[in-house]
Structure formats: C-alpha cells, structure tokens
Amino acid sequence: MNKSLSRRKFLSGTSMSVAGLMLESNLRNVGLKKQTGNMDQEESSSRDVMKEVMKYRKIDAHAHLYFSPDTIEEQLGFADRLGIEKLSISRPFTGDVGTHQDVIECNNLIINAIKKHPDRFIGFFTLIPTFAKESLEELKRCVDAGMSGYKGYLQVKVNDPSYYPIIEKLIDLKMICFMHTYSGLGRGGYRTKYGNLYPNETIPEDMIDIAKRYPEMTFQWAHIGAGGDWEYQCKALKDYPNIYIDTSGSNNEAEMVNYAIKYIGEDRIFYGSDTSYYQGVSKILDADLTDAQRRKIFFENYNNVLRKGGYNVD
Numbered sequence: 001m002n003k004s005l006s007r008r009k010f011l012s013g014t015s016m017s018v019a020g021l022m023l024e025s026n027l028r029n030v031g032l033k034k035q036t037g038n039m040d041q042e043e044s045s046s047r048d049v050m051k052e053v054m055k056y057r058k059i060d061a062h063a064h065l066y067f068s069p070d071t072i073e074e075q076l077g078f079a080d081r082l083g084i085e086k087l088s089i090s091r092p093f094t095g096d097v098g099t100h101q102d103v104i105e106c107n108n109l110i111i112n113a114i115k116k117h118p119d120r121f122i123g124f125f126t127l128i129p130t131f132a133k134e135s136l137e138e139l140k141r142c143v144d145a146g147m148s149g150y151k152g153y154l155q156v157k158v159n160d161p162s163y164y165p166i167i168e169k170l171i172d173l174k175m176i177c178f179m180h181t182y183s184g185l186g187r188g189g190y191r192t193k194y195g196n197l198y199p200n201e202t203i204p205e206d207m208i209d210i211a212k213r214y215p216e217m218t219f220q221w222a223h224i225g226a227g228g229d230w231e232y233q234c235k236a237l238k239d240y241p242n243i244y245i246d247t248s249g250s251n252n253e254a255e256m257v258n259y260a261i262k263y264i265g266e267d268r269i270f271y272g273s274d275t276s277y278y279q280g281v282s283k284i285l286d287a288d289l290t291d292a293q294r295r296k297i298f299f300e301n302y303n304n305v306l307r308k309g310g311y312n313v314d
C-alpha cells in the first residue's frame, strides 16, 4: 500500500480489493493493524463487513474440488465463514487434452463429495465430448448419481458439433451448460478476443453461436474475473438472454460488477468464487448495487435457473 495515502481515505473508497482485505482480516481474526501498523480501533469498526456478508443467502455458482484429502473441509470452512449455503462444485480435467478415464476420475471425486455432503454441494460433471459414445454413457451415470449440471473445459469449444448431442440431453434434463471460457486482453491498445492460450478455449463468439442454435439451453459463461477482457465479454454477451455470467475469479478490478450490471443486467449474473472466496463475496458487496440486486446475484438468479430442473436449494 502507498504509505502517503491515509488509511481512512483508502477505506472510504469502495475498492473491492480493500473489502477483500478487510474481509480476510475479519475472517482470520487478524487485525489490519498488525499488517499496516497504522490502524486504530475506531477505523476497524467503521464498517461491519461481516454483518454485511452474513446478511445475504449465497450459492457459489463456480466452485471446485481438487484431488487433495483436506479440500472438502477447507471448502466448507470457507463457506461457513462466508455464509455460503451451497457450492456448485466441479472438477474438469484441466489439461487441454485428456482421456475419458481422466473424466471418470474427475467425476468420481465430485460424486463422492455430493454423497458425503448433499446439503452443501451441488455436483457438476465434466466430459470431453469428442469421446462421443463414452460421453453420453458418462452423462447418464453422473445424472443417476445425483449430479445437477454440466461443466465443460477447454478441450473442445462449446459450439463444436461434438457438443450437440450433449446439449440436447442437457436441455431434456433442464441443466445448466457451464463452460470454462475466456477472451484474452490485447496488447498495444488492441483488445484481441482471439488472444487465448488454448486453441479450443471457448470465446464469446463461440458461446453466442451455440446459444443462438439452442435458445432453450441455459449457458453459464465462467469467471469474468479470470483476468481476461471482461469489458469485451459483457458487451459481446449482452443481447443473449440464455447466456448468464458468473463473477468469479481472482481479478477484482473496481468496476467489473458495475459494468456487468450495465450490460448483462441484474437478472443474468451469478455470484461465484472459483476458489477466490473473500474476493468473490466482497466484489458483490462493494459494487454499486441495491439490496435486491445483491440478493439476486448472491442467490436468487442461480437458484431460479436450478429450479427449472428441480436442482434448486428451496
């Protein structure tokens, strides 16, 4: 932090990263005083962040589990401290290629977790659609095991024809087609929406293409906070009512959520963390929103879409 900037002035701004810092501090019960050396008691209580945090019901529309034994308890610990009732968890196979066996192992991780904690986790399965026959079998296995939606990764673009039979099944099941997506920031003043690292990563134009082909399918555009060009993403996706966006990701530029509200609107935005828990909550708290809009983003929008297939919380 810039030492010449007074602490009070710094906190009076509505910067999301500051709220994230405060939140983290509150949650860990470690005073900011310790970190900055110049904070007094009065300032630490000037905004009761935890009261605001706990005021809203929440479903995390973008959460993950990993292959480490302590990950479930960690997830639930964060969720408890932040008042997150349920987390939609997935474990896509994260390489840009993979085998069908990789897919099965990832899905088994999620199936075991939702069986252990059905009251806290909503399970999303993953597939690599180019394994056409196996994918449809795996889809059925996952649905039978209690999964509630689909999470695609970057092996195949969402508008690739190999996705058509999967999307048609998801339509029958009234499940969300949730995709890892990205559109890279440009260089030298150009916002190159094609500047992605992986050739088969879904960009806005791909999702728009498939959303037009299947208007009855609900798509979730992942993590506008993933470090890409969120302004471009919001502008590109604004006219497609069956595309929702989630706010997750570790990037928290101050105007991101305000910008999303302006272009996407308050009804098509889901709150999510993508494992950036404090930031995920604080960027919604610190955006320029009404109470009703916060309730929609934290909980209602996502729950309403889940309700279509009976996967909702209540």
Ligand SMILES: [Zn+2]
Pocket: 062, 064, 222, 274
């Ligand atoms: Zn993610």
